[in-house]
Amino acid sequence: MAPIAGLVTSLALASVSQHFLTLWSKRKIYRRTAIIMARSLVPVSMVAGSLVFATAYYPAIIQHAASEVEPLNSAPQPEGSFLVYEVPERVAALLIEEYQAMGEGQAVRYFLPRERKHMWRATSTSVLDCMDQGEMSDPHHLPEECYPKETLAPINATMLAAEGPTQADSNLLSGSEVGLLRFPAGSPRVDRLARTKAVPDKRLGGNLPGVVVVEGSPTARRMGLERSGSELLALYDFGALTQENQARLRALTTRLAPAAQVAEADMGRSDRAVSLSALIAGLGVAGVWLVVLPAGLAAVVGHRRTRRILVDLGRVRVRRRVAWLWVFPLGATIAAAGLLGRWAAGTAGAGMHGSYGWAWTASMVAGLVVVTVIQRAFVAVPGRAAAE
Numbered sequence: 001m002a003p004i005a006g007l008v009t010s011l012a013l014a015s016v017s018q019h020f021l022t023l024w025s026k027r028k029i030y031r032r033t034a035i036i037m038a039r040s041l042v043p044v045s046m047v048a049g050s051l052v053f054a055t056a057y058y059p060a061i062i063q064h065a066a067s068e069v070e071p072l073n074s075a076p077q078p079e080g081s082f083l084v085y086e087v088p089e090r091v092a093a094l095l096i097e098e099y100q101a102m103g104e105g106q107a108v109r110y111f112l113p114r115e116r117k118h119m120w121r122a123t124s125t126s127v128l129d130c131m132d133q134g135e136m137s138d139p140h141h142l143p144e145e146c147y148p149k150e151t152l153a154p155i156n157a158t159m160l161a162a163e164g165p166t167q168a169d170s171n172l173l174s175g176s177e178v179g180l181l182r183f184p185a186g187s188p189r190v191d192r193l194a195r196t197k198a199v200p201d202k203r204l205g206g207n208l209p210g211v212v213v214v215e216g217s218p219t220a221r222r223m224g225l226e227r228s229g230s231e232l233l234a235l236y237d238f239g240a241l242t243q244e245n246q247a248r249l250r251a252l253t254t255r256l257a258p259a260a261q262v263a264e265a266d267m268g269r270s271d272r273a274v275s276l277s278a279l280i281a282g283l284g285v286a287g288v289w290l291v292v293l294p295a296g297l298a299a300v301v302g303h304r305r306t307r308r309i310l311v312d313l314g315r316v317r318v319r320r321r322v323a324w325l326w327v328f329p330l331g332a333t334i335a336a337a338g339l340l341g342r343w344a345a346g347t348a349g350a351g352m353h354g355s356y357g358w359a360w361t362a363s364m365v366a367g368l369v370v371v372t373v374i375q376r377a378f379v380a381v382p383g384r385a386a387a388e
Contacts, residue, residue, distance in 0.1 A: 009340055040302060044295045045330045048288065049337040052363045055284025056341025059277035059359035061348055066273030076152050076206035077263060080239025082246075083207055084253055085232050085261040086112065092233045098252060099235055102245045106236040110209055111160040114228040118191075119183045120158040122210030124148040125174040127155070127181075128193050137189040139181060148172060155181065156210025160227060166219055167212045170200035178211055180223070194223070207263045208234065238264070277359040284363030288370055296330070296374035304382045311381050323378040331371040338364025 077083060084095065089111075096107045113120070127139055130146035139155060147154040151171035158180070161167070168178040176199070182192035196219050198211060213220045215227065238246065253262060300307075310319045342360050 009336070040299045041296070041326070041330050044292060044299060045333040047295070048292045048330060048367055049333045051284060051287045051291070052334050052337040052367050053341045053344075055280055055287070055363040056338045056360040057344050059281045059362075060342050060345035060356040062280070063273050063277045063357040063359065064345060064355065077208055077234075078203050078236055080237065081264075082235040082238035082249070083232060083263040084235075084257065085207075085263070086230045087233050087253075087257045087260040089227075089229060089231055091256045091260075092231050094256060095233060095235075095249070095253060099238075099249060102241055102249070108234045108236065109162065110212060110232040110234065111162075111215065111227045112230045112232065113158065113160055113225040115185060117185055118224065119185060120223055120225065121181045121183065122156045122158050122168060122172055123154060123179040123181055124172045125177055125179045125195060128179040128195065131190065131193060137191070139190060140188065151210075152206040153210060156205065158211045158213065158223075158225070159209040159232060160215045160220065160225055161212045162215060164212075164214060166196060166198040166214060166217070167201040167204060168198035169205035169208075169210045170202050171205060172210055173198060173200055180211070182223075203234075203236070208232070274357070274359075277357060281359040281362035285366040288363055288366045292367060293370045293373060296327075296370065297377055300374060300377045303378070307378060307382050316379070319379050320375075323375045326378060327371050327375045330374070331368060334364060334367035334371065338367070 084092070087095070089109075092109055096109075099107055123139070124147070126148065127142065127146055130142050131137070131139060136142065148171055151169055153169070154172075156169065156172070172178050176197050177195045178198045180194040180196060181190045182194070183189070184191055196211075196213075201212070204210060204212065209232070213223065213225060215225070235249075238249070241249070250262070253260065307319070310322060338361060342356065345356060345360070
């Protein structure tokens with residue numbers, strides 16, 4: 001009911017706002033002149049109010065709904081990325097060569113460690129604390145509050161890199177430390193807990209490893225990590241390729257590594273909502289300029305005789321005052337319609353905490369600019385011949 005109430009209020013304001021002019025000016029002649037002329041803008045105000053209300057309400061409600069569920073639908077990998085899991089190292093080198101020949105270069109190789117005897121997994125230090133306090137060896141039986149909330153993979157893979165510092169999913173880090181769990185091969189129970197220093201990498205987590213340790217480093221030697229011959233190849237700028245090159249690279253991956261697992265990140269729901277909100281807001285701005293402005297200028301032309309009389313009175317300040325009084329109902333209707341659209345969206349989303357964005361303001365701001373243009377057109381001196 002809130003959208004209907006907001007729209008009806010906008011239309012009602014377009015009809016009655018001209019009567020507010022009696023509060024604006026001490027000179028009765030100015031008030032009377034503006035009120036009489038303002039009647040010509042009532043249809044324009046009703047159209048503008050409906051347009052601005054709709055193009056404020058829908059962008060706000062769409063973006064709010066998307067942002068509310070965004071934490072529940074976080075991307076398991078960076079947007080536009082293409083991951084090839086368990087690809088042989090020789091094939092990975094060929095894919096990188098082809099990828100870079102297409103003009104993109106953000107390819108990162110994460111080497112899968114050998115896991116014949118033990119498997120290392122990354123987690124948060126809070127999981128380690130809970131296991132220590134409860135003297136538990138199976139992390140899957142821990143209370144939910146022990147797990148980090150912001151990551152999609154609270155227990156994630158550990159992999160190797162050729163160079164750089166030890167890196168970790170930023171949501172697994174506590175200060176500069178990340179937790180490590182060692183599982184005997186084929187067992188769900190942990191036989192060793194460890195912690196290590198790491199720097200955050202926002203790309204990690206989800207489909208990507210939780211921790212990346214440099215091959216041959218002291219940390220890798222303590223953990224007994226060695227390459228297995230397979231790797232995870234991350235092509236972070238895959239989405240920047242042309243559709244043709246994307247298809248070629250997918251086909252090449254399938255042909256060279258048919259057993260490899262592939263994961264591709266599409267545009268997220270939040271991004272689509274932002275795009276749709278921007279589209280609706282853009283249509284609102286276009287509607288204001290293509291409908292409200294010509295109608296307002298036509299009303300200005302319809303008052304040429306009155307404008308000519310005001311010019312003959314000889315005071316620019318008088319013309320400006322009458323012009324502002326005249327366009328006030330239109331401006332008030334546009335501003336109120338935009339705010340009512342946002343209010344209606346807020347009422348529909350009551351009890352939720354998502355963001356409404358700012359796209360809803362676009363048509364309202366454009367409408368107020370149009371009101372200024374119409375006011376200036378009214379103040380401009382009309383031709384005498386045209387007036388007569």
